[in-house]
Amino acid sequence: GDKMDADQIRNYLAVIKTENKRMNAQMESVLQMSMMDKEELTLQRTQMSIEHVVVEAVEHFKLSVAQRNGWIDLVVSPGSYTYFGDPTQFKSALTNLIDNAIKYSSDVPMVSVKLSEEDHDFVIVVKDRGIGMNEETTSQVFDRFFRATKGNIHDVKGHGLGLSFVQEIVDKHGGLIDVQSKIGVGSTFIIKIEKNQ
Structure with a gap:
């Protein structure tokens, strides 16, 4: 048969590598979810900067x-x-949320993230201009294994693990997550975390 040239082989290897990374990330999510089933997700609390974490999560996708x-x-x-x-x-949790916003974007992802303070809460808003x-x-978006399949989704890989996982983590921090969405306009996720007293 035809022999593959070096470039083709390199391309295949690159694809395999990327898919492998993605599978690993998904396996990690599955493991984390199964840990949650056993109520084993214990937070390793430490003094942290929410700003620093948000900046890191956004940088990850730039x-x-x-x-x-x-x-x-x-x-x-x-x-x-x-x-x-x-x-x-x-x-x-933030990485999952932003990843979700990018996945459900149109061909050209446009995502804005805002961090602010309200009286007793830290507020993180992740807004996409997606489908x-x-x-x-x-109403189902935080259900485990739920995945929206309607609409014009380009190359959506992954599953609904992400958002139920996000909700669990927000929950464990005593926070709330809410979503507002409109077909053809996009979705806005709002996380509110109570400041430490």
Whole structure:
């Protein structure tokens, strides 16, 4: 048969590598979810900066979004974002949320992230200009293994693990997460975490 040239082989290897990474990330999510089933998800709380974690989570996606000619921007209102929480789980939740916003974007992802303070809460808003969801989907979006399949979704890989996982982590931090969405306009996720007294 035809022999593959070096470039083709390199391309295949690159694809395998990427898919492998993705599978590993998903396996990790599955493991984390099964740990939650056993109520084993204990937070390793430490003094942390919510601002630092949010910045890191956004930075994580800058390159991949730019490669698709999109953008992700972050606005942090002046304030003190010191908090006693689990920075690893917190970042994991945010990464899942932003990843979700990018996945459900159109060809060109446009995502904005805002961090601010309200009276007793830290507020994180992740807004996409994606395909949006109807009310039925919005009400199920935090269910485990749920995944919206309606609408014009390009190359959506993954499953609904992400958002139930996000909710669990927010929950463990004593916070709330809410979603507002409109078909064809996009979705806005709002996390509120009570400041440490």
